[in-house]
Amino acid sequence: MQIEQVSKAIHRKQVLTNIDFSIEPGKVTGLVGRNGAGKTTLLRLLVGIIQPTIGDVKLSGKSIYTHPEMKQDIVFVPDSSEALKGYSIKEIEQLYRDIYPRFDRALFYQLIDRFQLPRNGRIHSFSKGMKALFSLILAFSTKAKYILLDEPTDGLDVIVKKRILQFIVEAVADYQVAVVISSHRLDELEFLADSIIMLKDGEITQEYSLETLKDSYKKIQVVFPHGIPEEIQGIGTLLQQTGKVFILIVEGELEAEIAKIRAARPLYYEELPITLEDLFVAKLGGDDFVG
């Protein structure tokens, strides 16, 4: 799937600007950003619920907006499954079979049994965790090539969460689907995602491959008795300061930057393991506005 220079304004407000990336089969792409950054709007654009003001989303070179049959290959799981509430499992299965011609009924019931959901239940009798699991089962049973998940584990207990994450990992490997996950759970994305797209105020500020993440950034703890010396101010991003202890995220020419820090003779120097959360705070933690 190619997302080409997509911008979207809603009620004259610019919500997304120049979004450009592609999504690969068999890979999980994590979408991160602060509240209001535009994640849900982007997912809604990728599934064709809304259309871009400028730009296009293409599958095999064809626009999903002018070739509606393409939408059989894309399924969106919103963060709440309220819309399905009034139906029974059988009714939803029928509905999905009408929309998605490759819907795999055998797989659907196999997964319903595996996760011990009642075959004859109605969705309104399900707990939040059961609804979340059911939405995922439904999505993967469509055999759509692109599965878009908005906060799939939001509000779930640890056990259900683990089952859901495990299920996503297995399903991506088994069916070679492309999954896009919007999430605030950076620890979960670290476990799941192959790459991360970071949105800020509707724009992509960073794209990371989780494989190279740890080679591109360093998290450094240093102690300077009189504050960070002038000659190295501006190197890296200050993540945290506790008294004389500074934690910095360094990027770019790592060796050269680290050599400069060491040349400033800190009383103590240590490299710490970097997490996605560190990068999130370093890159997006700058202001307190939530829009």
Ligand SMILES: Nc1ncnc2c1ncn2[C@@H]1O[C@H](COP(=O)(O)OP(=O)(O)OP(=O)(O)O)[C@@H](O)[C@H]1O
């Ligand atoms: N239908 C709409 N009408 C007006 N504004 C909207 C609409 N949809 C989205 N927006 C605005 O677009 C911006 C992005 O919203 P969106 O829901 O995509 O963000 P998000 O990154 O998913 O946020 P969160 O993490 O809080 O779910 C917000 O400022 C929101 O107010």
